[in-house]
Amino acid sequence: MSIGHTLLGILESGPRHGYDLKRAFDEKFGHDRPLHYGQVYSTMSRLLKNGLVEVDGIEAGGGPERKRYAITDAGITDVEQWLATPQKPEEYLQSALYTKVVLALLTHRDAADILDTQRSEHLRSMRILTDRKRKGDLADQLICDHALFHLEADLRWLELTAARLDKLREAVAR
């Protein structure tokens, strides 16, 4: 999962402090692996350097200064491109896909579109394997079948998610 893109996506709904960003990330995507503060601040410095976010304001308090970050137009384009690019089929793909789907819903983009594009990318891999299988010997067939069943499992998850998009949209909006 791309932490940078996820934080950028969260920022699309409005400027936030680093602490708020971490809290929003952990709540939606962190589950059993919350972000460290260090990760948030190092990621934000990188995004700042690349012009994808800007400092929207600085609050001076009793402790260290608190920067408030806002996404730039270049940042919005970057999120847009990331969401539209299908993930390379691989193990534990669903965590990256889940993040994309939730971010699309959070930012009012078409989540079904992301799932369609991903299905197509998976099918592309499945066609290559199927072609190898039809031309190959029994060993080829068995090896390709193993990979095909794994890809099919991803796709089943994808179809189920597509069928539950309305419920997920409600849950995300809460």
Add this chain to the structure above:
Amino acid sequence: MTTSPPGSLLTAQDLRKTYGHTHALDGAEFSIHPGEVVAVMGPSGSGKSTLLHCLAAILPPDSGSITYNGREVTTMSDAQRSALRRSEFGFVFQFGQLVPELTCVENVALPLRLNGTSRKEAERAALGWMERLEVDDLKGKRPGEVSGGQGQRVAVARALVTSPRVLFADEPTGALDSYNGERVMKLLTDAARSTNAAVVLVTHETRVAAYSDREIVVRDGKSRDMERAI
């Protein structure tokens, strides 16, 4: 006047079909070239079977255009559409396609017999297709005496015996296990490619769709061509 993509054999544009208040097709588009296998995918109730039935001249759409080989299908009479289906199209469905009283070779020969071919000639051609689908040893058996996978391969042979230019397959492996389903798909697509027939394959199974060249996704009666989408 509508235009078809260059070289396409069958094209549909802006198809609409309503059942009561349900929009089964809501501006669906489709095109297929000779020798191409296109999977039509989408959730249950999305309109994929309605799209297939419209493309196959079984069901007239409420509006929109369907062009087959340069001819507008939607303005054809029932008799013309029926003749088109008999002479140019082949069909494979999920269930109940074979006539139980006839032997397998008689079933495969049936479309040729209905077109006026002699029994001897029709059964000779039927046997040729049964060999390609690896079911020639079942020629004297009746459908009730063969397995689901064998019966489906007999049905594919019957669909191809008239050398159709378009084969319509609606969930052709839906009632089969993985092994038999894949065997049917391999033989079906090999046979279709060898005759340059186009195949419109409606399926919700991705392993079956992987035998296609490209896919379109139907959702809420609207289609999306994934090759053009990426």
